[in-house]
């Protein structure tokens with residue numbers, strides 16, 4: 001047996017020590033669970049491998065846990081938002097196109113396994129040579145797929161940086177993959193910004209998300225170095241109408257007016273790249289990921305009156321309704337008069353972020369609450385790890401961020417400490433590797 005069952009007891013057919021036994025194919029983590037559940041027998045799950053995975057999926061036993069890996073678009077964008085995230089940016093340390101392609105192929109194979117809830121590698125966490133480090137680190141043994149989605153994107157420095165073009169990709173940089181400008185108030189830390197590549201792992205179980213990033217980083221060892229990473233512990237958006245709106249760390253419902261997966265036409269207008277030709281055709285079906293680590297001054301906020309808090313967002317705290325009235329999903333009325341001005345203050349967050357103030361643009365927000373302990377002065381280092389997917393950051397992010405940085409009443413309570421922009425290539429079909437369109 002290649003792993004531990006749910007109780008952690010070693011199964012009877014444990015592979016011999018000393019690496020004598022022939023390695024067995026990696027099982028699905030869930031197949032171990034199912035095997036253990038079915039009478040507590042530690043059946044030779046190693047022999048099941050992917051065939052077993054398919055059977056489980058077709059039996060419906062676990063298919064609801066699995067986000068499909070193949071498709072027109074990468075998972076983790078318009079797929080229903082999970083509760084946990086681990087995201088990491090990498091700098092590629094090898095040079096040469098073939099090495100980069102090899103890395104992407106290795107990551108693709110691993111991601112396909114991970115999203116199915118299987119161990120990484122042919123032999124997984126416990127099926128390989130006893131005298132060698134296991135292919136999979138093992139902390140997700142027994143855990144279901146947990147709706148893991150893994151999304152990969154390319155930073156501008158992958159195409160060209162101060163070292164020049166390293167991978168023969170010059171001329172393929174999409175015009176939208178800009179260096180984000182400096183915004184007023186930015187306090188960006190170099191060590192929390194940029195990156196040649198990004199990998200976003202989202203799941204309903206934090207251990208599953210962390211396991212994914214850890215194993216992908218491990219596969220990249222010697223080829224790509226983690227530049228920064230962030231764990232998010234709770235979603236701050238909904239990406240489906242079936243989801244309840246969660247709350248951010250200021251206690252407000254966040255994600256109410258977000259683009260939803262069901263809004264296909266709006267996604268095509270505001271999120272998915274399409275119709276590109278020539279050197280940018282590779283991005284069709286892709287999108288751009290904007291990442292901002294935004295620290296929130298929690299202690300100051302907590303000393304602010306409820307009235308002030310609601311005025312800052314332009315929404316009520318309990319219901320999330322616009323101050324102009326109605327319920328959570330009512331459209332705000334920016335013309336409705338209040339005391340000494342519009343009832344939705346012109347410097348409120350919603351007034352500045354609403355499409356009517358931004359030439360009609362919308363974004364797909366997919367951010368997470370984070371806490372990284374405290375800062376040594378007794379203040380929480382906590383906030384929102386803002387992630388948005390947009391068709392073009394020049395039109396769908398930069399102007400809005402500029403307007404907010406200058407006029408948003410919320411800005412007083414925020415500090416942007418990290419930043420990244422990544423071109424997210426389209427999804428792939430069976431047999432392809434992530435980012436393949438860039439290299440063909």
Ligand SMILES: C=CC1=C(C)c2cc3[nH]c(cc4nc(cc5[nH]c(cc1n2)c(C)c5CCC(=O)O)C(CCC(=O)O)=C4C)c(C)c3C=C
Pocket residue numbers: 248250252253254255256257258292294296313315349350353354355363383384386397400401404414
């Ligand atoms: C540049 C884009 C945005 C940044 C940065 C941003 C930061 C940020 N937002 C909140 C909390 C809320 N945001 C809300 C709405 C909202 N925010 C943006 C964009 C950015 N937010 C948009 C496009 C919208 C939707 C506006 C609309 O169409 O009405 C809300 C209201 C509820 C909702 O619709 O989600 C809250 C609350 C925080 C705390 C924050 C930085 C830490």
Ligand SMILES: [Fe+2]
Pocket residue numbers: 349353
């Ligand atoms: Fe916002």
